[in-house]
Amino acid sequence: GAVVSQHPSWVICKSGTSVKIECRSLDFQATTMFWYRQFPKQSLMLMATSNEGSKATYEQGVEKDKFLINHASLTLSTLTVTSAHPEDSSFYICSASRGGKGSNQPQHFGDGTRLSIL
Amino acid sequence: QQQVKQSPQSLIVQKGGISIINCAYENTAFDYFPWYQQFPGKGPALLIAIRPDVSEKKEGRFTISFNKSAKQFSLHIMDSQPGDSATYFCAALRGSSNTGKLIFGQGTTLQVKP
Numbered sequence: 001g002a003v004v005s006q007h008p009s010w011v012i013c014k015s016g017t018s019v020k021i022e023c024r025s026l027d028f029q030a031t032t033m034f035w036y037r038q039f040p041k042q043s044l045m046l047m048a049t050s051n052e053g054s055k056a057t058y059e060q061g062v063e064k065d066k067f068l069i070n071h072a073s074l075t076l077s078t079l080t081v082t083s084a085h086p087e088d089s090s091f092y093i094c095s096a097s098r099g100g101k102g103s104n105q106p107q108h109f110g111d112g113t114r115l116s117i118l
Numbered sequence: 119q120q121q122v123k124q125s126p127q128s129l130i131v132q133k134g135g136i137s138i139i140n141c142a143y144e145n146t147a148f149d150y151f152p153w154y155q156q157f158p159g160k161g162p163a164l165l166i167a168i169r170p171d172v173s174e175k176k177e178g179r180f181t182i183s184f185n186k187s188a189k190q191f192s193l194h195i196m197d198s199q200p201g202d203s204a205t206y207f208c209a210a211l212r213g214s215s216n217t218g219k220l221i222f223g224q225g226t227t228l229q230v231k232p
Contacts, residue, residue, distance in 0.1 A: 006161070032218050043207060043222045044162070091160045095217050106152060107159035107220060 002097045003027050006110030014118055015086060021079045021113045029074035030096035033066070034107060039090045050077050055103030084117045091115075122210050131230050136184050137195040139226045141208035144147025144189065148210040152220070153182065156205045165206075166193070198230045 003026040011019055015065075025031060032051050036044040048064075050056040052073035058064045068080040068089075081088055090112055097108040124141045131137045141151075149170055154162035168175045168182040168191065181194040194200055207222045208223040 025122075034219075041225075041227075043225050046219060049219060095161075105218065106162065106164050107218070108168060109154075110160045112159070114159070 002096070002106075002108040004030075004094065004108045004110040006113055008113060009111060010114045010116075012116045012118065013084065016083055018118075019081045019084055019093070021081075021092055021115075023077045023096065023110055025075050025077070025096040025108070028096075028098060030036075030077075030098065031074065032097045033071055033077040034081050034095045035069060036093045036095070038112070040091075040101055042073065047079075063104060081115065084115070086117045089115055089117045095106070098107060119143050119183050119227075122208060122221050122223045124208050124226060126223065126226060128227045129229070131198045133198065133230055133232050134198075135198050135201060137198045137202065137228055137230070138192055138230070140190065140192045140205055141187075141206070142190045143210050143221075145212065146189070146222075147212045150211040150223050151182070152211070153180075153211050154207045154209065154222075154227075158184050158198070158205065162207060194199065195228075198228075202231045203228055207215065 005024045007022045026042040035047045038044050046059050047059045047062045048056045048069050050069050052071050052074050056069035069075040091112050095109045097107045098105040122143045134226045152167035154163045156162040166177050166180050168184050170186050179196045184191045206226045209220040211220050
């Protein structure tokens with residue numbers, strides 16, 4: 001099946017630090033990648049959708065200057081949490097899809113990044 | 119109209135029993151309905167999916183039943199095993215859109231007792 005790799009799996013850093021999370025599709029070209037945030041015992045909350053080579057589309061309430069998303073190639077998207085604070089601590093998950101308008105391509109998820117801000 | 123409502127929130131089943139999780143949606147434009155399985159500390163994994171032109175899809179011990187008129191679909195896990203203990207999410211997608219955004223249910227935590 002399709003493999004999506006997310007790195008790092010766990011990061012602890014001090015408040016004010018910027019943290020970059022990578023999401024790679026290893027065996028297919030991902031036209032579209034998605035970034036989610038998940039709090040304990042809750043569902044996935046979509047943060048933004050990114051298409052290769054274009055600006056990400058952010059969901060309402062998500063600060064685009066806080067959560068920088070780059071989708072520079074068909075196999076790599078990055079999420080940078082800038083000037084992270086304790087309230088940004090969460091489980092961040094990416095997914096990748098072959099995408100394309102009118103298609104029902106499934107999303108394949110990475111294993112998430114546990115971010116802890118001290 | 120964009121919501122997908124999932125129930126129950128949690129479920130305890132004896133080994134060998136049938137686990138049933140239900141989802142309901144409002145938007146009739148949804149045309150792809152996947153189920154995801156998530157273990158603690160891991161990302162969701164696609165389990166099985168169905169399109170509204172069929173009423174049932176079976177893959178091994180997992181079956182999706184789809185009722186288009188009632189706008190409901192459910193996941194049945196036959197012969198439930200302790201290894202099935204996980205959180206399950208239903209989702210819906212409007213394939214004709216160009217966003218590919220999944221709308222997730224609230225999740226069901228399944229515990230299968232030995």
